[in-house]
Amino acid sequence: MSTTDTTIPNLTPRKKAELLAAAGDPEAVVAPPGGGGGPVLWVRQNLFGSIRDSIITLVLIVVLGWLGYNFLHWALLDATWSGTDAAACRANPDGACWTFIGEKYRFILFGTYPYGEQWRPTIMMIITVMMLAASCDRRMWNWRALAMWIVGGTICGILLFGGVFGLSYVETSSWGGLPVTLVLAVLALAGAFPLAILLALGRRSNLPLIKALCVGFIELIRGVPLISLLIMASVMLPLFLPTGVNIDKLLRALIGFMLFAAAYLAEVIRGGLQAIPKGQYEAADAMGLNYFNKTRLIILPQALRLVIPPLVNTFIGFFKDTSLVYIIGIFDLLTAGDSAVKDPAWRGFANETYLFLAATYFVFCFSMSRYSQYLERDLNKSQRR
Amino acid sequence: MAQAARNLDAEPVEIELHNVNKWYGQFHVLRDVNLTVRKGEKVVVCGPSGSGKSTLIRCINRLEEHQAGDILVDGTLLTNDVKNIEIIRRDVGMVFQQFNLFPHLTIIDNLTLAPIWVRKMPRKDAEELAMMYLERVRIPEQAQKFPGQLSGGQQQRVAIARALCMRPKIMLFDEPTSALDPEMVKEVLDVMVELANEGMTMICVTHEMGFARSVADNVVFMDRGEVVEMAAPEEFFAHPKSERTRLFLSQILAH
Numbered sequence: 001m002s003t004t005d006t007t008i009p010n011l012t013p014r015k016k017a018e019l020l021a022a023a024g025d026p027e028a029v030v031a032p033p034g035g036g037g038g039p040v041l042w043v044r045q046n047l048f049g050s051i052r053d054s055i056i057t058l059v060l061i062v063v064l065g066w067l068g069y070n071f072l073h074w075a076l077l078d079a080t081w082s083g084t085d086a087a088a089c090r091a092n093p094d095g096a097c098w099t100f101i102g103e104k105y106r107f108i109l110f111g112t113y114p115y116g117e118q119w120r121p122t123i124m125m126i127i128t129v130m131m132l133a134a135s136c137d138r139r140m141w142n143w144r145a146l147a148m149w150i151v152g153g154t155i156c157g158i159l160l161f162g163g164v165f166g167l168s169y170v171e172t173s174s175w176g177g178l179p180v181t182l183v184l185a186v187l188a189l190a191g192a193f194p195l196a197i198l199l200a201l202g203r204r205s206n207l208p209l210i211k212a213l214c215v216g217f218i219e220l221i222r223g224v225p226l227i228s229l230l231i232m233a234s235v236m237l238p239l240f241l242p243t244g245v246n247i248d249k250l251l252r253a254l255i256g257f258m259l260f261a262a263a264y265l266a267e268v269i270r271g272g273l274q275a276i277p278k279g280q281y282e283a284a285d286a287m288g289l290n291y292f293n294k295t296r297l298i299i300l301p302q303a304l305r306l307v308i309p310p311l312v313n314t315f316i317g318f319f320k321d322t323s324l325v326y327i328i329g330i331f332d333l334l335t336a337g338d339s340a341v342k343d344p345a346w347r348g349f350a351n352e353t354y355l356f357l358a359a360t361y362f363v364f365c366f367s368m369s370r371y372s373q374y375l376e377r378d379l380n381k382s383q384r385r
Numbered sequence: 386m387a388q389a390a391r392n393l394d395a396e397p398v399e400i401e402l403h404n405v406n407k408w409y410g411q412f413h414v415l416r417d418v419n420l421t422v423r424k425g426e427k428v429v430v431c432g433p434s435g436s437g438k439s440t441l442i443r444c445i446n447r448l449e450e451h452q453a454g455d456i457l458v459d460g461t462l463l464t465n466d467v468k469n470i471e472i473i474r475r476d477v478g479m480v481f482q483q484f485n486l487f488p489h490l491t492i493i494d495n496l497t498l499a500p501i502w503v504r505k506m507p508r509k510d511a512e513e514l515a516m517m518y519l520e521r522v523r524i525p526e527q528a529q530k531f532p533g534q535l536s537g538g539q540q541q542r543v544a545i546a547r548a549l550c551m552r553p554k555i556m557l558f559d560e561p562t563s564a565l566d567p568e569m570v571k572e573v574l575d576v577m578v579e580l581a582n583e584g585m586t587m588i589c590v591t592h593e594m595g596f597a598r599s600v601a602d603n604v605v606f607m608d609r610g611e612v613v614e615m616a617a618p619e620e621f622f623a624h625p626k627s628e629r630t631r632l633f634l635s636q637i638l639a640h
Contacts, residue, residue, distance in 0.1 A: 277483075277485075279481060279483050279485035280485060280487065282448050282481065282485060283479075283481065283485035283486075283487070284487075285446075285447075285448060285474065286446055286448060286474060286477075286478075286479040286481075286548075287474065287478075287479075287498070287499035287503060287547070287548070287551055288471050288474035288475040288499065288503045288551070289498075289499065289502060289503060290467075290471060293502045293503075297498060297502065298487055301489050302487075302488070302489050305489070
């Protein structure tokens with residue numbers, strides 16, 4: 001804005017509004033400064049504000065463009081899409097080999113599950129994902145969700161195990177790939193969450209014994225690496241069990257994983273409990289609510305919504321940590337991908353595999369993240385002033 | 386009011402405190418407090434901050450535990466027995482300085498919560514009851530809103546209605562107007578005066594001396610954990626006996 005702005009046509013709308021307001025026009029609206037410039041102005045001010053900024057912007061554009069161009073060529077333009085063996089891919093070393101994924105995706109997704117029966121884990125996964133999606137709706141957060149999961153879970157179990165209704169029996173050691181990852185993540189986290197709430201409440205209990213047990217459990221479990229816990233569950237536990245008693249390896253890993261997740265989630269939930277003002281407890285006490293109803297109706301609903309971000313953070317972390325079960329020889333998604341890479345006939349296509357695996361994990365983790373953001377907004381809608 | 390005070394002697398005793406003592410660590414907050422409140426009696430407790438007046442009424446519904454002496458509420462002796470405590474809390478409503486509404490529940494849900502879960506009232510009946518009390522505190526149109534959307538005065542009126550929904554025999558008020566903006570004090574006091582006129586037994590910790598003058602049967606002055614003076618308001622304000630009371634009144638009534 002130059003100081004020689006004396007002629008009226010040269011006034012900006014903002015200046016004009018200011019002058020009108022100063023003249024006492026009640027209709028004049030002075031917009032806040034800096035508002036309404038459009039994307040072009042934003043780019044000019046923020047990316048090309050000075051010579052140094054302009055140079056940095058240009059260098060970054062070139063670097064990013066070059067990386068993007070190369071990736072695009074490798075992944076799409078120069079990629080090999082057809083064929084049934086590695087020959088075509090080897091003839092085209094500069095492009096991605098999606099033929100490999102096309103040949104191996106069933107192995108990566110289902111591992112060693114009998115080939116002819118793989119429709120069973122497919123349906124199981126569809127049911128699971130549908131139930132997860134349905135559970136996202138807050139109107140389902142009552143007995144309906146519980147009933148749905150009991151019925152759906154039973155169907156999923158029947159599909160995976162078989163042995164009834166003419167389905168052949170498939171033992172858990174043959175399971176593999178994404179179904180195993182889903183079973184581990186969903187069951188372990190579904191079990192860990194209520195356990196974590198109990199641990200968090202117990203840690204704040206006035207009863208010394210309960211408090212000591214909860215503190216002891218949390219500190220003990222948190223103090224050891226997940227891998228050592230999994231190894232204990234798979235190798236050490238059977239040594240202590242009486243002969244003849246044999247707990248399934250997947251179940252052992254699941255329980256170990258659940259206990260580990262519970263300890264972490266408990267501390268997240270405790271953070272939320274501590275943020276609830278004392279007055280809320282007192283108001284609930286004063287009206288004669290007992291401990292159970294006070295906790296269920298007043299304290300937990302507030303505490304849990306406060307900790308949605310760290311809670312989902314922990315959930316996402318543990319979803320990916322299910323891949324650590326490879327260490328005790330359970331054939332989850334990552335292990336299946338890893339084995340596919342090691343096929344002698346298809347050596348050298350690790351990049352494609354890991355990209356495929358990363359994309360699969362990303363779909364689940366990103367969904368969780370987006371859902372948590374939606375949930376936060378939805379739950380806080382009512383509380384905005 | 387003076388006439389009502391004379392008739393009170395015939396009424397049954399609702400609350401009785403006998404040589405109540407309490408310590409926070411080494412700090413002696415309540416020293417040999419004796420107090421008798423009869424049915425329909427309104428007692429205003431005043432005193433400088435830290436004098437133990439809030440602690441006193443919080444002992445009556447066991448939000449604080451006293452260490453020596455006896456407290457009898459409606460004939461029930463307060464002990465560590467959780468069942469006893471819950472019985473007493475059902476019949477004793479409390480209104481807090483900071484309202485303490487449940488921010489995640491709508492106004493109507495705040496009101497129906499205790500009737501449904503403590504009194505086991507059917508939801509429909511509880512909602513009718515809640516609407517009746519919301520009308521009495523003159524904000525039925527706010528029923529579906531959340532506490533955060535209401536003004537301080539409205540929130541405190543909801544808090545009073547919430548306590549009334551339990552149909553308590555006794556109401557405790559812990560500085561109900563101290564957290565309010567000045568222009569909202571009156572709307573809350575009006576509701577409290579109405580409640581008093583209906584014959585509710587009330588103990589109010591408050592600095593509102595006008596309220597004490599017009600409503601109280603007895604005014605209690607506390608200082609350093611002791612009940613220094615207790616008298617009918619005319620007597621209390623006109624001829625305070627103790628030097629400490631005179632000093633307190635001169636400070637609080639100066640402006």
